[in-house]
Structure formats: structure tokens, C-alpha cells
Amino acid sequence: MVRFVARRLISMALVLFAISILTFLIVQAIPNGDPAQRLAGRTSTPETVAAIRRTWGFDKPIYVQYAITMKKVFTGTVISYHQQVNVLGEIRRDLPATLSLSIGAGILWLAAGVGFGLFSAITAGRFTDRALTALSLVGVSTPVFLVGAVMLYLLAFKLGIFPNGGYVPLTQDPIQWLYHLLLPWTALSVLFVGIYSRVLRSNVLDTINEDFVRTARAKGLAERRVLVHHVLRNSMVPIVSLWGLDFAAVIGGGAILTESVFNLQGVGQYAAQSIGALDVPPVLVVTMFGAFFVVMLSAVVDVLYAALDPRIRLSG
Amino acid sequence: MATQPAAADTAPPPAVERFAGDEGPRPAAGIGPYRLAARRLGRNRVALAFGALFLVIVALCLCAPLYARHVAHTGPNDNHVTDTVLVGGEVRDVVSPQGIPTGPTWHGRFLLGADANGRDIAVRLLYGGRNSLEVGFVATALTMVLAALIGLLAGYFRGPLDGVLARVLDLIWAYPAVLLGVALGTALALGGLNLGLFKLSGNSLLVPAVIIGVVYVPYVAKPIRGQVLGLREKEFVDAARTQGMRSAQIMSAELLPNVASTLIVFLPLIVANAILLEAGLSYLGAGVQDPNPSWGTMISDGIRLIPSAIHLTLVPGVMLVAAVLGINVFGDGVRDALDPRAQVRLEH
Numbered sequence: 001m002v003r004f005v006a007r008r009l010i011s012m013a014l015v016l017f018a019i020s021i022l023t024f025l026i027v028q029a030i031p032n033g034d035p036a037q038r039l040a041g042r043t044s045t046p047e048t049v050a051a052i053r054r055t056w057g058f059d060k061p062i063y064v065q066y067a068i069t070m071k072k073v074f075t076g077t078v079i080s081y082h083q084q085v086n087v088l089g090e091i092r093r094d095l096p097a098t099l100s101l102s103i104g105a106g107i108l109w110l111a112a113g114v115g116f117g118l119f120s121a122i123t124a125g126r127f128t129d130r131a132l133t134a135l136s137l138v139g140v141s142t143p144v145f146l147v148g149a150v151m152l153y154l155l156a157f158k159l160g161i162f163p164n165g166g167y168v169p170l171t172q173d174p175i176q177w178l179y180h181l182l183l184p185w186t187a188l189s190v191l192f193v194g195i196y197s198r199v200l201r202s203n204v205l206d207t208i209n210e211d212f213v214r215t216a217r218a219k220g221l222a223e224r225r226v227l228v229h230h231v232l233r234n235s236m237v238p239i240v241s242l243w244g245l246d247f248a249a250v251i252g253g254g255a256i257l258t259e260s261v262f263n264l265q266g267v268g269q270y271a272a273q274s275i276g277a278l279d280v281p282p283v284l285v286v287t288m289f290g291a292f293f294v295v296m297l298s299a300v301v302d303v304l305y306a307a308l309d310p311r312i313r314l315s316g
Numbered sequence: 317m318a319t320q321p322a323a324a325d326t327a328p329p330p331a332v333e334r335f336a337g338d339e340g341p342r343p344a345a346g347i348g349p350y351r352l353a354a355r356r357l358g359r360n361r362v363a364l365a366f367g368a369l370f371l372v373i374v375a376l377c378l379c380a381p382l383y384a385r386h387v388a389h390t391g392p393n394d395n396h397v398t399d400t401v402l403v404g405g406e407v408r409d410v411v412s413p414q415g416i417p418t419g420p421t422w423h424g425r426f427l428l429g430a431d432a433n434g435r436d437i438a439v440r441l442l443y444g445g446r447n448s449l450e451v452g453f454v455a456t457a458l459t460m461v462l463a464a465l466i467g468l469l470a471g472y473f474r475g476p477l478d479g480v481l482a483r484v485l486d487l488i489w490a491y492p493a494v495l496l497g498v499a500l501g502t503a504l505a506l507g508g509l510n511l512g513l514f515k516l517s518g519n520s521l522l523v524p525a526v527i528i529g530v531v532y533v534p535y536v537a538k539p540i541r542g543q544v545l546g547l548r549e550k551e552f553v554d555a556a557r558t559q560g561m562r563s564a565q566i567m568s569a570e571l572l573p574n575v576a577s578t579l580i581v582f583l584p585l586i587v588a589n590a591i592l593l594e595a596g597l598s599y600l601g602a603g604v605q606d607p608n609p610s611w612g613t614m615i616s617d618g619i620r621l622i623p624s625a626i627h628l629t630l631v632p633g634v635m636l637v638a639a640v641l642g643i644n645v646f647g648d649g650v651r652d653a654l655d656p657r658a659q660v661r662l663e664h
Binding site: 011014015016018019022023026027137138140141142143144145146149150152153157249252253254256257260261268271272275276278283286287290291294295298 | 483486487489490491492493494495496498499500502588592595596599600601602612615616618619622623626629630633636637640641644645648
């Protein structure tokens with residue numbers, strides 16, 4: 001177990017290191033991006049530009065620049081080229097919106113996906129099953145920003161039931177926070193509910209034919225108990241791992257489209273704005289932040305997987 | 317045929333086929349797994365209908381130049397802001413002085429209305445479909461080739477090569493896909509790529525296609541590698557090796573046919589997701605570049621004008637969902653036909 005965790009940690013660090021290099025190269029390779037010129041502003045003399053270039057280290061070879069930037073990232077002093085504010089401060093400002101969106105949507109899509117999937121499996125072959133299957137197929141075929149835009153048009157613009165995007169911090173007004181997040185949660189969940197309900201449906205149908213389910217029925221357990229304790233519990237194992245990975249992917253950049261449609265100032269929006277402004281440090285930090293979530297949660301999922309299903313052993 | 321021994325892995329024995337309620341007796345042997353799958357797919361009317369829907373959309377998009385020349389009499393990027401159009405007997409501005417474009421006229425010109433630049437939506441829809449589908453197909457082809465190559469090499473040679481390739485896949489997989497797409501898309505859209513012999517201009521369709529193609533490689537390569545790891549221990553690979561076949565031959569002639577069914581199952585899935593990701597990237601301004609239309613760019617243009625002209629969003633949106641839904645349902649049918657476990661599910 002300890003060996004497994006240690007190996008995962010080392011490979012995690014390696015992947016993050018490679019991602020930071022790759023991102024640095026991609027963003028550095030963007031043309032017309034002399035950062036010294038941009039830091040100095042439009043009305044700068046060549047002398048000030050040269051001075052900035054020296055003090056920020058832009059005249060050094062690219063690997064030295066990378067080292068300087070990474071040192072700043074780890075000491076928490078990394079400054080964006082564009083607005084010249086602390087990047088970590090900006091991320092800390094935007095993180096609540098992203099976390100509110102992802103955690104709420106994550107709970108919603110897990111609950112709805114499992115509910116629909118189970119219901120679909122119990123009524124397999126009947127009308128409700130077919131309707132739910134059709135709905136989930138439409139769900140996985142629709143881009144999140146289209147769902148969001150149509151929702152905003154119908155429910156916010158036409159009917160005026162919901163607010164037209166924006167984010168209210170939880171600490172400021174919990175009711176408004178919830179009210180503003182209901183539509184984004186739903187829009188972001190549509191795709192995942194479609195996937196999860198289909199996966200769970202087929203898992204339940206596979207499990208329901210297993211011997212231990214027949215045993216449970218034979219010893220006279222109530223059908224409800226058989227379904228929840230024996231069938232659902234065993235069908236949930238792949239769902240848990242899927243959920244961990246998808247949740248990580250949503251925090252690590254997947255929420256960017258939802259944030260953009262609903263105008264939630266989250267980390268994804270910040271990343272999009274920084275990429276648009278060709279701002280190297282924020283892009284680097286946000287990408288590593290996203291990759292960190294993906295890598296970390298995938299390790300957690302592996303451990304959890306083994307805990308849920310003793311047949312799986314942890315190995316390298 | 318050298319691939320015979322593993323054929324039982326990719327399709328159920330004919331006995332199961334009869335069990336599934338097949339009409340009429342049939343010889344128990346002699347039907348290849350793909351013939352069997354094709355027969356099963358042929359019975360799935362829903363999957364075939366949706367596959368046909370997708371094909372119709374592809375055909376319509378291929379006919380875009382014909383429609384533009386003979387019906388709409390305008391090109392995808394032609395501007396008609398100051399023109400007028402006849403709607404229900406009255407003459408209307410294509411784009412009103414307030415900047416609101418006209419809705420559907422249901423006639424040859426501006427069949428589905430105009431956009432804010434006075435361009436014919438129906439024409440752009442078809443041309444945009446060509447771009448969206450092209451990006452989807454090219455990306456999928458790239459994913460499949462790379463994934464098959466990486467999966468075969470890593471699974472067959474194992475050892476250090478497997479280690480390196482596994483890390484590369486981890487890297488792509490952990491890299492936030494949308495962020496990678498947006499970062500690369502923005503970087504390339506501005507300057508293009510110049511590697512001496514190989515030049516890629518910023519507004520080329522290859523830019524989003526390559527990005528999307530790379531993003532999906534791990535999803536396919538990992539299962540292929542796993543399958544190859546198991547297959548390489550089988551007798552038919554030993555037999556091939558003792559016959560003196562080289563590694564490259566074993567991989568292409570022995571192993572590849574045995575993982576082909578997995579590749580086929582992934583194919584429609586990746587096409588559908590590639591089209592969706594293209595739309596997402598275009599929505600964030602990192603996909604197909606203006607003035608080239610794509611369903612994604614059209615939706616994102618439309619969302620800006622959504623209160624006054626919802627048709628700008630709905631028209632490309634419906635088309636996109638219809639195309640992706642078509643290929644998704646068809647892909648489901650293909651998977652059920654090739655996947656032996658599909659029978660287990662039907663038993664319930």
C-alpha cells in the first residue's frame with residue numbers, strides 16, 4: 001500500500017513536471033509576445049524595456065526563464081504579465097465559483113445518473129427505460145454551452161424565473177448563491193447524467209444475473225434490499241471511479257465552457273481570459289492546477305477502487 | 317487464417333447467436349465474427365435509421381456548393397448587410413438598422429435567415445458542417461492511427477518503450493483537454509506552425525483537427541495496449557514467431573486484426589466527441605477561425621445575439637445535435653453488435 005502510494009506520487013510529480021514544461025513551451029512559442037514590451041507599456045523608452053528584460057530575466061535562455069518562473073510559482077510570488085497582479089491571488093479569488101459549480105454539479109449528476117440508471121434498469125425494455133435511454137443519448141450529444149444558452153434564453157430571458165448568469169458568493173448570500181447556480185449545475189450535469197445512467201443501467205443488468213443476487217432473493221430478502229444492498233452496491237464500483245475522474249476533469253478546465261456561458265468568474269474563465277491575452281504565468285499556473293486535480297484524483301480513485309472491491313489488488 | 321484462434325474473443329460462438337432468438341437454423345460454424353456482427357447490426361432498425369440520418373447530413377453538407385450556387389445564389393462568407401429580401405410579400409432589410417438580422421424566409425434566399433453580417437445561414441450551415449465534419453473525421457483518423465500504433469508498440473514490446481509511451485499517454489490524459497486545446501489553438505491560430513518542410517497556417521482546419529486528434533489518443537490507446545498484452549502470450553503469436561515473422565509483421569498481420577473490433581467500436585464514439593470538442597473549442601475562439609464557418613463558431617456567434625435572434629443559435633445547434641446523435645446511436649448499435657456481452661444484456 002505504502003509502496004503503491006509512493007510510486008503514484010513520483011509518477012504524479014513527473015507528469016506535472018512534464019506538463020509545466022510543455023505548457024511553458026506552448027505559451028512561449030506564441031508570436032508577438034515580447035513580455036518585456038508588454039510589461040513596459042505603450043509609452044516606454046527602449047531603455048526601460050531593456051531594463052525590464054534584464055530584471056525579469058527575459059534575456060536569459062529559455063530553460064533559465066522556465067526555472068525562474070517555476071521558482072516564482074512555488075514561492076507564490078508569480079506575477080501576471082498583463083495586469084501585473086499575483087496569479088495565486090487571482091486563482092484564490094476565482095476558486096470559490098469554480099468549486100461551487102463543480103461540487104454542486106458533481107453531486108447532482110451522480111445522484112441523477114444513478115437514479116435514472118437504476119430506474120431504467122429495473123424497467124428494462126419497457127417504455128420508461130426506452131424514454132430514459134433516448135434522453136440520455138440526446139444528453140451526451142448536446143454541447144454544454146448550447147444547453148446553457150437555450151436555458152438562459154427560455155428560463156432567464158423569456159420567463160424571467162432565473163437570473164441571467166453571474167455568481168454570488170456563498171458567504172455573501174446563500175439563497176442567491178443557490179439561485180444563481182441552479183441553471184449552471186443543471187447544464188453541466190446533462191452530459192454526465194447521460195453517460196452515468198447508461199453505464200449504471202448496463203452494470204445493474206449485468207449484476208442482477210449474478211449468483212449472489214439469486215442467493216439473496218432465495219433467502220427471502222425484500223426486493224428493495226436486494227436492489228440497494230446487493231445489486232446497486234456492486235454496480236457502483238465503476239461509477240465511483242468514473243465520477244472521480246470526471247469531477248477532476250471538470251475542476252481542471254472542463255467547467256470553462258459552463259463558466260463562460262453563465263458568466264461565472266471562475267478559474268476556467270480566468271484561464272480563457274489569460275490565454276486570450278497571451279499571458280504566460282496565469283496559463284502555466286492554471287494548467288498545472290488543473291492537471292494536479294486530474295492526477296491526484298485519479299490516484300485517489302485507484303485506492304478507493306481497491307477499497308470498494310477487494311478483488312482488485314494495488315500494484316504499480 | 318492466423319487470426320482464427322482469437323476470433324472467439326471478439327464474438328460469441330454461434331450457439332449464443334441462436335440462443336438470442338434468431339429465426340431459422342443456421343450452420344454452427346463458418347460465420348466470421350464480422351459477418352455475425354453485421355447481421356446483428358442489420359436487425360437493429362433504430363441504429364440503422366440514425367446512421368442514415370448522419371449520412372444524410374454528411375451528404376447535404378457535401379452538396380453545399382451546389383446549394384450555394386443554384387438555390388441561395390450566395391457564398392458562405394458573402395456579406396448582404398445592406399441588401400433587402402422579400403418575406404411574405406413585403407420587402408425587408410436583411411439586417412435591420414438596429415443590427416437585428418432577419419429570421420427564416422423559407423425561400424431559396426435566406427432560407428433559414430441571415431446572421432449579423434448579413435450572411436445566409438443555410439449556406440453557412442452547410443459549409444460549416446463540412447468544416448465540423450472534416451475536423452471530426454481528420455481528428456478521428458489521427459486518433460485511431462496514433463492509438464493503434466502506440467497500443468501495439470507498447471503492448472508488444474513492453475519494457476522501457478512501454479514505460480515511455482505510458483508516461484506520454486498519462487501526460488496527454490492529465491493535461492486538461494479543453495485548456496490544452498485552447499492554449500494550442502490560440503498559439504497556432506496566431507502564428508501558425510512552421511517546421512521548415514511542414515507549414516501550417518493559423519486558420520487551417522488542421523489546427524483544431526490535430527489538437528482534438530491528440531487529446532483522444534489515450535482513451536483508445538490504453539485499452540488497445542491492454543488487449544495486446546494479453547494477445548501476445550497466445551499460441552498464434554508464438555506460432556508466427558517460430559515461423560520467422562518479424563515483429564512488424566506480427567503486429568500488423570497478427571495483432572492488428574485482433575484489436576480491430578475495439579478500434580471499430582471506438583470509431584463512431586470518437587467522431588461524435590471530436591465534433592463536440594470542435595464546437596467547444598470554436599466557442600472559446602480556439603477552433604475553426606473566422607470567417608470560416610463551423611457549427612461551433614456559428615453557435616458561438618449566435619449566442620451573442622440570443623435575445624433578438626434565437627434562430628442564429630438554434631439552427632446550427634439542432635444540426636450539430638442531430639449529427640452527433642445520429643453517429644452516437646449508430647455507434648451504440650455497432651458496439652452492441654460487436655460486443656459479446658450485448659447478448660447478456662438482452663437476456664434480461
